[in-house]
Amino acid sequence: MVESIVLSGVAIGCIYGLIGVTYNVMFTASRVFSFTAGTLGMLGGVLGSLFIVRMGMPVVVGFLLVLAVGALFGIVTEIVAVRPVLKSLDQHLYVLSTLALALMVQQFTAIEWGTESRPFPRLFDIARGRFDQQFWLPMLACAAVIVSLELLYRHTLIGRAFLAIAEDTYAARALGLPERSLRMASYALAGVIGALAGFAGGEMLLAFFGNAPLLTFYGFVPVALGGMGNNRGSVVGGLLLGLFQQTANFLVGGIFASVAVFTVFIIVLLARPEGLAGAALQRRV
Amino acid sequence: MSMTRRQALASAGAAAIAGGLAKPAIAAKDPIPVGYLPALTGPSSSTGIGINRGIQLAVQEINAAGGIDGRQIELITRDTQSDPTKAVNGAAELTRGQKVSVVFGPVNSGESLAVVPLLARTNTPQVHPCWVDSLTDTQKYPMCFRNAPTNQQIGGAANRYVVEVLKRKKVAVISDTTGYGTASVNAYVPMLKAKGAEVVYQGNVDAANPDLKAELLRMQSAGAEAIMPWSVNAGFLSRIINTRGQMEWDVPIVGQTTLGSGQTKALLEKPEYWAKVYPNNFRTVCYAPGGKLPDRTIAFLDRLKSAKIDMGDTLLWWIALGYDSPRMIAEAMRNVGTEPEQVVSYLNKLKEFPGVYGDISFTPDQHNGYPDDEVVMVEANSLKDGAFNLAPGYSA
Numbered sequence: 076m077v078e079s080i081v082l083s084g085v086a087i088g089c090i091y092g093l094i095g096v097t098y099n100v101m102f103t104a105s106r107v108f109s110f111t112a113g114t115l116g117m118l119g120g121v122l123g124s125l126f127i128v129r130m131g132m133p134v135v136v137g138f139l140l141v142l143a144v145g146a147l148f149g150i151v152t153e154i155v156a157v158r159p160v161l162k163s164l165d166q167h168l169y170v171l172s173t174l175a176l177a178l179m180v181q182q183f184t185a186i187e188w189g190t191e192s193r194p195f196p197r198l199f200d201i202a203r204g205r206f207d208q209q210f211w212l213p214m215l216a217c218a219a220v221i222v223s224l225e226l227l228y229r230h231t232l233i234g235r236a237f238l239a240i241a242e243d244t245y246a247a248r249a250l251g252l253p254e255r256s257l258r259m260a261s262y263a264l265a266g267v268i269g270a271l272a273g274f275a276g277g278e279m280l281l282a283f284f285g286n287a288p289l290l291t292f293y294g295f296v297p298v299a300l301g302g303m304g305n306n307r308g309s310v311v312g313g314l315l316l317g318l319f320q321q322t323a324n325f326l327v328g329g330i331f332a333s334v335a336v337f338t339v340f341i342i343v344l345l346a347r348p349e350g351l352a353g354a355a356l357q358r359r360v
Numbered sequence: 361m362s363m364t365r366r367q368a369l370a371s372a373g374a375a376a377i378a379g380g381l382a383k384p385a386i387a388a389k390d391p392i393p394v395g396y397l398p399a400l401t402g403p404s405s406s407t408g409i410g411i412n413r414g415i416q417l418a419v420q421e422i423n424a425a426g427g428i429d430g431r432q433i434e435l436i437t438r439d440t441q442s443d444p445t446k447a448v449n450g451a452a453e454l455t456r457g458q459k460v461s462v463v464f465g466p467v468n469s470g471e472s473l474a475v476v477p478l479l480a481r482t483n484t485p486q487v488h489p490c491w492v493d494s495l496t497d498t499q500k501y502p503m504c505f506r507n508a509p510t511n512q513q514i515g516g517a518a519n520r521y522v523v524e525v526l527k528r529k530k531v532a533v534i535s536d537t538t539g540y541g542t543a544s545v546n547a548y549v550p551m552l553k554a555k556g557a558e559v560v561y562q563g564n565v566d567a568a569n570p571d572l573k574a575e576l577l578r579m580q581s582a583g584a585e586a587i588m589p590w591s592v593n594a595g596f597l598s599r600i601i602n603t604r605g606q607m608e609w610d611v612p613i614v615g616q617t618t619l620g621s622g623q624t625k626a627l628l629e630k631p632e633y634w635a636k637v638y639p640n641n642f643r644t645v646c647y648a649p650g651g652k653l654p655d656r657t658i659a660f661l662d663r664l665k666s667a668k669i670d671m672g673d674t675l676l677w678w679i680a681l682g683y684d685s686p687r688m689i690a691e692a693m694r695n696v697g698t699e700p701e702q703v704v705s706y707l708n709k710l711k712e713f714p715g716v717y718g719d720i721s722f723t724p725d726q727h728n729g730y731p732d733d734e735v736v737m738v739e740a741n742s743l744k745d746g747a748f749n750l751a752p753g754y755s756a
Contacts, residue, residue, distance in 0.1 A: 192593075329565050
C-alpha cells in the first residue's frame, strides 16, 4: 500500500509541480498568473493522442510537435490575453482574460476532439511493471525541467536576462534588455513545460478535455504552497500535494479525500500566507 | 352604401367565424413541434449519442411515411452538454419559446432531476429514459412517463446477479459524484443489505481522479468479493477495470451498462481486462445462449444497417430506446390528437407498446413502463454489433 501511495503520489505530484512551474515561468516574466497553465497540460495529452494514435506519427515526431504547439499557445497567450492587460495589473484583469482564453480553447477541444476520455499511447514498447512508465515518465519530465531551468537561469546569458526582467522590469528595460521579446520567450518556454507535463502524464490522465480545469486548479496549489515564482518550491509543493492526496485517498477515500486536501491547504495558507518556501513580503513604510 | 350597426356586427361576426374556421385547416398541415433534450456533448454524452441515432431514425421514418395525419414531426433539439443548468435553459426555451407538444429527455438523470419539475409546471407531456426512481411520480409529475427501467429495477437485477448467481456476499459499491452516481449508490446499498449482502466499501469518487488504485486497495483490504460501479463515465469505469487488472485481482465487476460500451473498451490497457465484467443490459437486445437475437431486434438491426447507422462505438439498447420513444408518441397522437391532455390520457392506458427495447405499459398510477424481467446482466467482452451475450447463469 505504501509503495502504491508513493508511486502514484509522486507521479501525480510531478505533474502538478510541472503545471506549477508553468504558472511560475509566466508569472516571473509578467507578474501575471495565467490560468492557461492547466489548458497547456490538457493540450499535451490531447495533442499527443491526436498526433500519435489518430494520425499515426512516430512518437518522437508527435512529442516534438506537441512541444511546438505548446510553445505557440504560450506565445498566443502572451499576445492575446496578457499584453493588453499589463498596463493595469493592479486591476487583475488578467484573471478574466487568461481564464477566457483557457475556456475558449477547452470548449474548442471539446467540440473538435470530443468530450469522452480517449486513450493515450504507450510511449515505450516495454512490458508493464510495478514501476511503470506511466509513473516514471512524469518524474523524469519533472527532473529534466528542473535541471534544465537551473542550467538556463544560472549558466546562460538569456537565462540571466529572464531573471533580470523578473527582478525589475523597468531597470532591465533601462539597461537595454528586450523586455517584450524576453516575455514572449518566457511564455513559449512555459508553453513547452505545460505541454510536456500533459504529455508525460498522458497515460495517467488520458486524453480528456476536462483535464484542463483539474490541472488549472491542482496546479495552482503547489504555487501557493511553494511560494509564487519559486520553481523548486512548486515542485516540492506538487510532490506534497500528490502524496497527501493519495494518502487521503487511501485513508478516507472518495470525495472526502478532496475535502481533506483543501482543508490542509487552507490551514497551511492561514499559517503561512507566503507559502511554505516563500519569503514574507517586506512592506516599506 | 350605408351599413347599420347590426349589419356591421353581423359582418364582423361572420368574418371572425370564417377566420376561426380557416385556422385549423392551415394548422393541420403545420409540423408538430417536439422538444428533445439529449446530452450530445459533455462527459455523460455517450448515452445521448447512442439514443440520438435511434430518435433521428424514427423521426425520419415517421415523416417519410407521411407523418402524423399529414403533419410532419419537427424535432427541436437543445444539447444539454451533460449540464443540468443548460438542460433547464433548454427546457424553458422549448416550452415557453417553441411551445412544443411533448418533450423527449433529458437522457441523463442529473439533468432530468432539474428538468422534470420544470416541465410539470408547464403541463408539457414528457417521456424520458432516466433511471433515478424519483423521476416519475404520478401525483407530482402527472404528465411525465419513463420508458426505461428504474434504478430499483437496474440495481435489483445487478444485486440479484451478484448475490444469487455469483454467490458473492461482500460487495464494494462505488460511483462518481454525479446526481445519477450518488443516487444509485444511495438506492442500491440498502437493497444489497436487504438481500443479505455485506457492503464492505461504499464511496463516491470524482470521475476525473486519475488514479483509483487507492479506492480499489481499500475495497480489497475490506474483503470485497465483487465491485459494483455506478457511473456513465467511460474514463472512470475503465480506470476501475484497468486497476483491477494491474492488481491481478480476480474479482467480478458488476454494474452500469457503460462498463460494456465501445468508449470503455477503447480505454482498456489490455483486452483481457474486460473478462469478468458484467454490465446491465436488456434481454430484448441480447444474444440468447444459442447466439440468436429476438426476431423484432433482428428486423431492427436490418433497418439500422440499411440506414447505415454506426454501431461500432455505441450500444444497441441505446439506439433501440431512442427509436421507440418517437414511435410511442406518434402512436398516441395518431389515435387521440396532439393536445397534451390527449397524449397523456392515451399513455395512461398504454398496454404493451411493442418497442424494440421492450414492451412498454403505463397506467394512471404507474408511469414506470419497463418490464422487470427484461433487465439482465451480460458479458462485456462479448460485444458484437452493439449487443452482448447474456451473462453466465441466464437461460434463453
